[in-house]
Amino acid sequence: MAEPAFTQKEEGFRADNGRGEGRTIPGALTEKQRETLEELGREGLLERYRLMYMIRNFEQRSEQAYQQKKIGGFLHLYMGQEALGVGMLGAIGPRDYVVTSYRDHGVALALGLEPGPLMAELFGKETGISRGRGGSMHFFSKEKNFLGGHGIVGGQIPIGLGAAFTARYRAEGQVSLIFFGDGALQQGAFHEAANIASLWELPAIFIIENNRYGMGTSVERSSSVQDLTLKARGYNMEGVQVDGMNLLDCHALMKEAVASRRQNPRPLLVEARTYRFRGHSISDPATYRAREEVESYQRLDPLRQVRGLLEEMGWLNEQEARELEKKVRDEVLAAVRFADESPLPDPAGLGRYVYA
Numbered sequence: 001m002a003e004p005a006f007t008q009k010e011e012g013f014r015a016d017n018g019r020g021e022g023r024t025i026p027g028a029l030t031e032k033q034r035e036t037l038e039e040l041g042r043e044g045l046l047e048r049y050r051l052m053y054m055i056r057n058f059e060q061r062s063e064q065a066y067q068q069k070k071i072g073g074f075l076h077l078y079m080g081q082e083a084l085g086v087g088m089l090g091a092i093g094p095r096d097y098v099v100t101s102y103r104d105h106g107v108a109l110a111l112g113l114e115p116g117p118l119m120a121e122l123f124g125k126e127t128g129i130s131r132g133r134g135g136s137m138h139f140f141s142k143e144k145n146f147l148g149g150h151g152i153v154g155g156q157i158p159i160g161l162g163a164a165f166t167a168r169y170r171a172e173g174q175v176s177l178i179f180f181g182d183g184a185l186q187q188g189a190f191h192e193a194a195n196i197a198s199l200w201e202l203p204a205i206f207i208i209e210n211n212r213y214g215m216g217t218s219v220e221r222s223s224s225v226q227d228l229t230l231k232a233r234g235y236n237m238e239g240v241q242v243d244g245m246n247l248l249d250c251h252a253l254m255k256e257a258v259a260s261r262r263q264n265p266r267p268l269l270v271e272a273r274t275y276r277f278r279g280h281s282i283s284d285p286a287t288y289r290a291r292e293e294v295e296s297y298q299r300l301d302p303l304r305q306v307r308g309l310l311e312e313m314g315w316l317n318e319q320e321a322r323e324l325e326k327k328v329r330d331e332v333l334a335a336v337r338f339a340d341e342s343p344l345p346d347p348a349g350l351g352r353y354v355y356a
Helices: 031-067 082-089 105-110 115-122 156-170 188-199 228-235 247-263 291-298 302-313 318-341
Strands: 014-016 022-024 097-099 176-181 204-210 238-243 268-273
Touching (some): 031 082, 031 105, 031 115, 031 247, 031 302, 031 318, 082 105, 082 302, 115 318, 188 204, 228 238, 238 247, 247 268, 302 318
Parallel strands (some): 097 176, 176 204, 238 268
Antiparallel strands (some): 014 022
16 A cells, blocks of 8 residues: 555644544644544444445446446446546435446445446346336435436436435425536536526535546636636535545535535536546547546545545554455455346347336
8 A cells, every 4th residue: 555645744733543542633634624634523424435346346346347338338436526427425324315427336336236236237137226118327225316317418407406406495404415517517408407407406516526537628728718617606506625535525525515405495606626537438549638638637546545544543453454445345245246147138028117
């Protein structure tokens, strides 16, 4: 393992490490990050690292299965963006709504969906989360209020807006999280939804997963402004930026955003600055990016940051990390076996689960 991401030492406050021992939280953290770390504690941070490692390994196995021709169609991987999904979704409640784009594997796992049915969906099997009818871009879970991944760029935004309207109408304190990429920000669907959300004061949290590229086009070439939160001003909406590769920052921002909107419904635009480690999809060699650029972001790997912090706090040693990571890898391998052994859908029922 590389050196921990947080190594600077200075006097800080004391926190219990889960074993009855006090430890000074590293001084390299901001005050807000320290507060978030104390709130999560050892068990909370370990669980989020487990989920992040699950997403990373799930995506690696998905990539391998695609190369083995066990998965067809498109495959958009979430590697590099794990802190964003896990950080934000770990700060919401079980009744809140979530909708996202075609890069949906990480969001589904961060919501706590089991990897077996997700992998089976990638394999097009009847046991898949969408009965094998949706594939990679269309995970869905009514149980988790996950309104799905969506293959049309920006197509999920009006759906998330509808969920926000439902939340406001029922007045039960729910919020709607609407994830989309920087490329989708330029779609008319976003601007229409943002206008309605502000006019009607809906609890819609628009989250731009700004990984710097819409397919192969950089955000510098597609957006008239580089601070994407400026788009909020035209709709009388608050806009905030967050480091999408920092778990603590993502958790803290979403916790505050959700809590305030439960009491006072209104929309919010979040620009989460992140980076995808792979191409836009499995078929994209990403030759439009310089190797030096990719390597510079890989040095900020969110998994490395969180594991480094766990080690720095004395909450995880090398042996414990190996055991945790092996358990996750075994779980993902079991998901691959489950998908392999599951039956294909009966062609006679092709329209079932598809049309109402």
